[in-house]
Structures are given as structure tokens and as C-alpha cells.
Amino acid sequence: xxxxxxxxxxxxxxxxxxxxxxxxxxxxxxxxxxxxxxxxxxxxxxxxxxxxxxxxxxxxxxxxxxxxxxxxxxxxxxxxxxxxxxxxxxxxxxxxxxxxxxxxxxxxxxxxxxxxxxxxxxxxxxxxxxxxxxxxxxxxxxxxxxxxxxxxxxxxxxxxxxxxxxxxxxxxxxxxxxxxxxxxxxxxxxxxxxxxxxxxxxxxxxxxxxxxxxxxxxxxxxxxxxxxxxxxxxxxxxxxxxxxxxxxxxxxxxxxxxxxxxxxxxxxxxxxxxxxxxxxxxxxxxxxxxxxxxxxxxxxxxxxxxxxxxxxxxxxxxxxxxxxxxxxxxxxxxxxxxxxxxxxxxxxxxxxxxxxxxxxxxxxxxxxxxxxxxxxxxxxxxxxxxxxxxxxxxxxxxxxxxxxxxxxxxxxxxxxxx
Amino acid sequence: xxxxxxxxxxxxxxxxxxxxxxxxxxxxxxxxxxxxxxxxxxxxxxxxxxxxxxxxxxxxxxxxxxxxxxxxxxxxxxxxxxxxxxxxxxxxxxxxxxxxxxxxxxxxxxxxxxxxxxxxxxxxxxxxxxxxxxxxxxxxxxxxxxxxxxxxxxxxxxxxx
Numbered sequence: 253x254x255x256x257x258x259x260x261x262x263x264x265x266x267x268x269x270x271x272x273x274x275x276x277x278x279x280x281x282x283x284x285x286x287x288x289x290x291x292x293x294x295x296x297x298x299x300x301x302x303x304x305x306x307x308x309x310x311x312x313x314x315x316x317x318x319x320x321x322x323x324x325x326x327x328x329x330x331x332x333x334x335x336x337x338x339x340x341x342x343x344x345x346x347x348x349x350x351x352x353x354x355x356x357x358x359x360x361x362x363x364x365x366x367x368x369x370x371x372x373x374x375x376x377x378x379x380x381x382x383x384x385x386x387x388x389x390x391x392x393x394x395x396x397x398x399x400x401x402x403x404x405x406x407x408x409x410x411x412x413x414x415x416x417x418x419x420x421x422x423x424x425x426x427x428x429x430x431x432x433x434x435x436x437x438x439x440x441x442x443x444x445x446x447x448x449x450x451x452x453x454x455x456x457x458x459x460x461x462x463x464x465x466x467x468x469x470x471x472x473x474x475x476x477x478x479x480x481x482x483x484x485x486x487x488x489x490x491x492x493x494x495x496x497x498x499x500x501x502x503x504x505x506x507x508x509x510x511x512x513x514x515x516x517x518x519x520x521x522x523x524x525x526x527x528x529x530x531x532x533x534x535x536x537x538x539x540x541x542x543x544x545x546x547x548x549x550x551x552x553x554x555x556x557x558x559x560x561x562x563x564x565x566x567x568x569x570x571x572x573x574x575x576x577x578x579x580x581x582x583x584x585x586x587x588x589x590x591x592x593x594x595x596x597x598x599x600x601x602x603x604x605x606x607x608x609x610x611x612x613x614x615x616x617x618x619x620x621x622x623x624x625x626x627x628x629x630x631x632x633x634x635x636x637x638x639x640x641x642x643x644x645x646x647x648x649x650x651x652x653x654x655x656x657x658x659x660x661x662x663x664x665x666x667x668x669x670x
Numbered sequence: 671x672x673x674x675x676x677x678x679x680x681x682x683x684x685x686x687x688x689x690x691x692x693x694x695x696x697x698x699x700x701x702x703x704x705x706x707x708x709x710x711x712x713x714x715x716x717x718x719x720x721x722x723x724x725x726x727x728x729x730x731x732x733x734x735x736x737x738x739x740x741x742x743x744x745x746x747x748x749x750x751x752x753x754x755x756x757x758x759x760x761x762x763x764x765x766x767x768x769x770x771x772x773x774x775x776x777x778x779x780x781x782x783x784x785x786x787x788x789x790x791x792x793x794x795x796x797x798x799x800x801x802x803x804x805x806x807x808x809x810x811x812x813x814x815x816x817x818x819x820x821x822x823x824x825x826x827x828x829x830x831x
Contacts, residue, residue, distance in 0.1 A: 279671055285682035308735025315710045316693055316732065372709065422810070423709030431712020431725075437808075506812045508707045541686045548689060597710075605741075 256303045257557030260294040264553050268591050271644055283594070283644035284538075287545040291552040298556045305555055313551035315597050317423045318373045319543055323535065324513035325376030328493070330534020331517045332380050335524035336483025337490040341384040343482050344490075346391070355392055359405060362388060363456070366413035367448045369494075369501045370420035370441075372509065373595075374413030374639070374647050375539060380493070382654045385409050400460050403655060408456040410651040412448055414640030417596070418633050419444040422500065422509050425600050429632040432604045433625070440629050447633060485524045492516065542594035542645030550598045559602040566606065570613075577617055581610045581627050588635040592642035596635035607631045696734035701821075701830025704813055705731040714805035714815060720744050721787075722795050724805035727818040730792035734830075736822055739789045745798050749773055750781035755797075760789035796822030 267290035270276040271283050281289070295305055332338065348358045362385055366377040389402030417424040419441040426440050493516060499505075500512055520526055553559060570580040584607055588599050611624030639646035671679070697705045705728045714724040726740025739760070749770060752761055757771035763785040773779045787798075799819040806815050821829045 280675055282679055282682075284686055285679045288682045288685065306735070306737065308730065308733035308738040311693065311696070311733035311735070312726070312729035312738045312740075314689075314693060316690075316706050317709050319690060320706070423711045427709070427711035427713065431715040432723075434716040436716070437711075437713045504810055506810065508709075508811060510707075537683065537687075540690075541683050544686045544690055545682075548686070 254557040254561055256298050256301050257559075257561035259297055260553050260556040260558040261561050263290050263294050263297070264549060264558060265591070266290075267549075268593075272592070282538075284541045284545040287549040291545075291549045294549075294552045294556060294558075298552075303556055305552075309555045310548075310551035313554050313601060314544070314547040315601065318417070318595055318597060319540060320510050321371070321423070321513075322373045322375050322540060322543070324510040324517075325371070325373065326379055326535045327531045328376075328513045328517045328520075328534075329379035330531040331520040331524075331526045332489055332493060333534060334526040334530035335489040335520050336486030337493065337520075338380065338383050338486075339482045340486035340490045341380075342387050344487075345384060345388050349388075349391065355395075358388060359392070359408075363405065363408040363412055363452055364449055366409070366416040367419065367445050367452075369497050370416040370418075370422075370424060370445070371497070371501075372417055372420050372423040374410075374416045375650065376513075377416070378410065378413045378647055378650050379534065379536075381409060381413075382406070382650060386654055404456040404459045406651045406655055407459050407648075408452045410647050411455045411637060411640045412452040414647045415444075415448045415451065415633060415637035418448070418636035420501075421504060425596050425636045426632050428597065428600060429604055429607075429628050433608055433628050435625065435628075440625070440632065443629060444633055444636075448637075451637070483524070485520075488523060489520045492519065536650075538645050538649070539594060539647075543598075546593050546595055546598035550602055554602055559606075562603075563606040563609075566610070570610070577610060577614050581614050584610055585627060585630040585634055588631070588638040589641065592638040592640075592644070592646060594639055594642050594645040596638045599638075600632065600635040604628070604631070693732050697732040699830050700731045700734045700828040702728075702731040702818060702828070705818075707811060708813060709810060711810065713808045713810060715741075717804040717808045719802075719804075720798055720800065722799060724815045724819075726795065727792055727815055727822070728813070731818055731828065734828070736793040736796075736826060736828060737791045740792050740795055742787045742790045742795045742798060745787040745790075746784055747787065748781070749779055749783045749785050752785055752787070753781070755794050756791055759787065759791065759794065761785040762788050792818075793822045793826040795819070796826075799823065 267286050271286050276286050299305055345358050345362065348354050362381065365381065366374050371377060385405050386402055389405040393399055393401040418426040421427060421438050421441060426444055427437065430437055430440055496512060496516055500509060517531065566580050566584060569575055570577045587603065588596055593599055607628055608624065611627040614627065615621050615623040640648045642648060694706055697703050708725060708728045710725055712725055718724060721742055721744030723741040726738065730736055730738040730740065749763065752759060753770040753774055758769055760767055761770060761773065763773050763779055763783065767788060768777065774781060796819040801816055801820060803816055806812060809815060
């Protein structure tokens with residue numbers, strides 16, 4: 253076994269567990285700094301041991317697309333907020349709620365919107381939908397006198413959005429897995445979408461019945477959303493956003509999503525007179541820097557053979573322990589949930605070859621060829637959704653921040669249904 | 671957060687953002703600024719008959735390093751040829767992953783034995799590339815991926831160098 257790789261893997265896992273468990277307090281060393289320090293330490297140990305560090309190999313582990321798509325999504329969310337798109341959405345939701353079965357329909361639509369129009373990063377949807385979801389949750393909570401409703405809706409939306417990068421055809425994790433496994437593009441999208449809808453419902457049930465005490469919310473008595481004034485171009489901004497993103501998902505034009513979002517932002521700016529400051533105000537640096545620091549750490553780990561050691565350990569566990577290939581395959585599929593990173597791609601890029609290898613061996617052992625794609629889908633879904641429960645700047649942090657609930661405790665409801 | 675920690679963590683965040691900027695600079699430096707647009711969806715991957723991961727060429731471009739190792743999983747070659755190309759490339763010999771250097775040295779395999787490539791440097795993968803353009807057709811953004819392979823095939827360096 254490569255000793256440097258083993259040390260690198262040890263440092264990485266220790267940093268991860270220490271940050272997740274709070275042994276490294278976030279107020280002292282946020283995850284970005286912790287991962288950066290771990291990367292520097294791994295590089296130092298590696299270089300001092302005489303192992304060469306190929307800078308290019310390190311960089312090639314970084315996936316730029318989710319970072320730039322998230323920035324573009326945040327910028328547009330800023331424009332939408334300034335143009336009154338959120339007020340327009342709240343007003344629309346309020347009108348839908350007055351219809352027969354309006355509340356369940358509005359909840360169903362809002363929670364599942366990220367999977368219906370699956371984006372390469374769920375943050376693109378969560379940023380603009382979160383305020384509307386909280387508002388809707390408070391309205392229902394007020395009517396039904398149930399304080400768990402806002403948390404149910406928010407975490408349903410969060411897990412739906414987090415996992416939605418799995419079935420996304422415009423550069424999601426699912427596409428990455430399909431490509432690396434040499435499966436046709438989009439072949440895993442439908443089963444993933446169905447699974448995400450079920451998982452979202454399960455998360456909402458878990459928040460209501462099992463984690464009720466841990467996610468309590470003082471219900472703020474909000475003014476009736478319908479009576480709030482909607483700025484002049486609020487509906488225009490919202491409708492153009494939904495139509496263009498829907499068309500992008502449906503038709504997959506050969507134009508980068510980032511360009512489409514920037515184009516939309518410019519249209520909203522011109523129509524509504526939104527300023528640059530409004531756009532900048534929409535950007536949240538934490539998820540971006542957390543994602544990037546994860547890629548840097550994965551790059552250093554890969555460059556010094558850390559992932560090779562991990563695969564070697566899993567192989568050893570499969571051949572020498574009662575777990576066998578079936579047990580290790582299950583463990584491998586859940587690895588992204590056990591170590592939830594701010595972006596599932598951080599582990600997915602490095603571990604998909606191992607998943608394919610284990611899937612192949614399992615298929616040979618069981619004589620069931622569909623085991624390999626089944627394992628791959630399970631891994632992809634876990635990786636995609638893992639940014640939901642991640643306390644290290646995942647999408648769940650946006651939900652927790654929006655609700656004002658405590659960090660980490662609410663990560664559990666989103667882990668359990670997997 | 672104490673003042674010292676604020677400074678340390680702020681510097682950390684700035685380094686991370688500078689890293690993002692570096693990727694953009696690298697993409698321009700290598701002569702393929704469009705490489706930052708790649709979705710990394712790997713749709714180009716299944717269509718390559720040689721098992722080359724064309725996205726690897728793009729990653730090499732925004733790394734500005736033609737020596738980045740990329741998956742090339744279906745090129746059959748003699749062990750001594752693999753050794754001549756790159757002793758450090760990953761190959762599959764007798765069903766085991768190894769390098770030509772180890773296969774010839776420690777393991778002691780026959781130099782004329784046929785092996786299958788697994789991970790090779792981008793500039794070596796470019797030499798194997800058939801330039802069929804299948805990767806470009808599969809790309810949802812129609813990125814001109816094969817131009818990188820063509821440039822690397824010529825002299826092993828990127829257009830911008």
C-alpha cells in the first residue's frame with residue numbers, strides 16, 4: 253500500500269470528521285480553511301517524502317461547471333429579488349392555495365420544482381424558492397396550527413433541490429456517472445427523479461413525526477401574501493425565469509446554462525432597472541468556497557494516491573471480511589452520505605471508477621447484469637443528495653439559515669431516508 | 671471569531687477564489703478559453719472507440735498541462751511500446767493495473783506482451799486519437815474538443831504555448 257496515499261487519506265478523513273462532528277469549531281476554522289490547511293499538510297508531507305506533485309493533475313480534479321452555474325444562479329436570484337419576483341411567487345402561491353386542494357398542490361409543486369426542472373446545481377433553485385417556501389410554510393402552519401410545517405417544506409425542498417443535480421441533463425452528477433459508465437445520456441434520469449420525489453416526501457414525514465422537537469419554529473404571523481404589493485415587473489421576471497429554465501431543460505440548447513442565466517439577468521436589469529449591487533447582494537460566497545476547497549482537497553488527495561488507497565481498502569474489506577462485495581458495495585454507495593461534502597462531485601469524480609469496478613464484480617458474482625447500473629444509480633443519488641445534509645456549506649445550510657434553526661441537528665432527517 | 675482567525679480565514683477564502691481565477695487564466699493561457707464552459711457531463715466519453723475520456727483533454731487545457739493523466743481504456747499496445755511512450759502510464763496487464771516500468775521491472779513480464787492502456791498523459795492520448803469527431807457531436811455544447819487533441823498530436827503542446 254502506498255504510504256503517502258494512506259497518510260493523505262488519513263489527514264483528509266480526519267479533517268472531514270473533525271469538521272462534521274464539530275471537533276474543529278466552525279467559528280475557529282470554517283470548512284474551507286480546514287480543507288485548505290489539510291491540503292497544504294498533505295502536500296507538505298508528500299513533497300517531504302519525495303513524492304512528486306503534479307499541479308496539473310491536482311487542478312484536473314476541479315469541476316468548474318457547478319461553481320460557475322451556481323454563481324450565475326445566485327446573480328439571477330439577486331436580480332429576481334430586486335425585481336420583486338419573490339413577492340410575485342408568493343402572491344401566485346397564495347392564489348393557488350385558495351383553490352380546492354390548493355395547499356397540497358402548491359406544496360407538491362413547490363417542493364418538487366427543482367426535480368421537474370433539474371439544474372446542474374440545486375442552489376440555483378433553492379436561492380429564489382426558499383423565501384417563498386418559508387412564507388408558504390408559515391401560512392399553512394398558521395392555518396393548521398402546526399409549527400413543524402415550515403421545516404417540513406423547507407427540508408423537503410432542500411433535499412429535492414440537492415438531489416436534483418442527479419437527474420439533470422445539463423451537466424449534473426448523473427450525467428457524469430452515465431458518461432463514465434458508458435451508459436446512454438439520460439438513461440438514469442427517470443428512476444432518479446421518481447426516487448427523489450419519494451425521498452422528499454419521506455424527509456417531510458421524518459421532520460414531522462421523528463424530528464419535530466429538533467426543528468421547532470416560532471411561527472411568525474405574516475401578512476397575507478396576496479395582499480402584499482407586487483412590484484410592477486415582478487410577475488414578468490418570475491415567469492420569464494421559469495419559462496426560460498423550463499425550455500433549457502426541455503430543449504437543451506447548445507448554449508451554456510451560465511450564459512442563459514446571465515442573459516436573463518441582463519433582461520431583468522434592463523426591464524426593472526436593477527443595480528449591480530442588487531446582483532452582488534445575491535451571491536453567497538460560502539457554498540462556492542466550500543465547493544472549491546473540496547475540489548482542491550480531492551485534487552491533492554488524488555495526486556498523492558489517497559483515492560487509490562481508499563479503493564484498495566474497500567477491495568480488501570470485500571475479499572477478507574464478512575462484508576463481501578455486496579456489503580462493501582452498499583457501503584460504497586452510502587459513502588457520500590457518511591462523509592457529506594458541500595458538493596457531491598468532490599467524491600463522485602474520484603469514486604465512480606471504483607463503483608463501476610465493484611458493480612462489475614457484484615454482477616459477475618450474482619449473475620445479474622443490472623446490478624452494476626443499480627449500484628451506480630444508488631451512488632449517484634447519494635452523492636447528488638449529500639450536499640443536503642452536509643453541515644459544511646451544503647444546500648442544507650441555506651435551509652437551516654433561512655429557518656434560523658441550529659446547525660447540524662437538522663442534517664439527520666435528510667440522511668435517514670437513504 | 672478572533673481578529674487573528676478572521677485574518678487567517680479571510681486569506682484562506684481569498685486563496686480559494688484566486689484558485690478559481692487561476693483556472694480561467696490557465697484556460698486562456700493554453701489557448702482554449704472555451705474549456706471553462708465544459709459541463710463535465712462525460713457525454714463524450716461513451717462515444718470514443720478507444721476509450722479516451724475527451725473531457726480529460728479539456729481538464730488538461732484548463733490545467734494548462736498536457737501531462738495530466740486521462741482515462742484511455744481501450745488502446746492495445748506492446749508492453750515495450752508503452753514503456754517507450756511513458757514508463758509511468760497506467761496499464762492493465764494480466765488483469766492487474768500496473769505501470770510499464772513495474773511490469774517490466776518488478777513483475778518481469780514479456781516486453782512483447784500485449785497490454786491495455788488505462789490512464790495515459792493527455793499528449794500521449796492525443797497521439798492515439800483517431801480524430802473522428804464523435805466527441806464533438808456528443809457534446810451538448812458542441813465544444814471543439816478535438817482541436818485540443820489535434821494541437822497536442824502535432825508537437826505535444828497546447829496552441830497557446
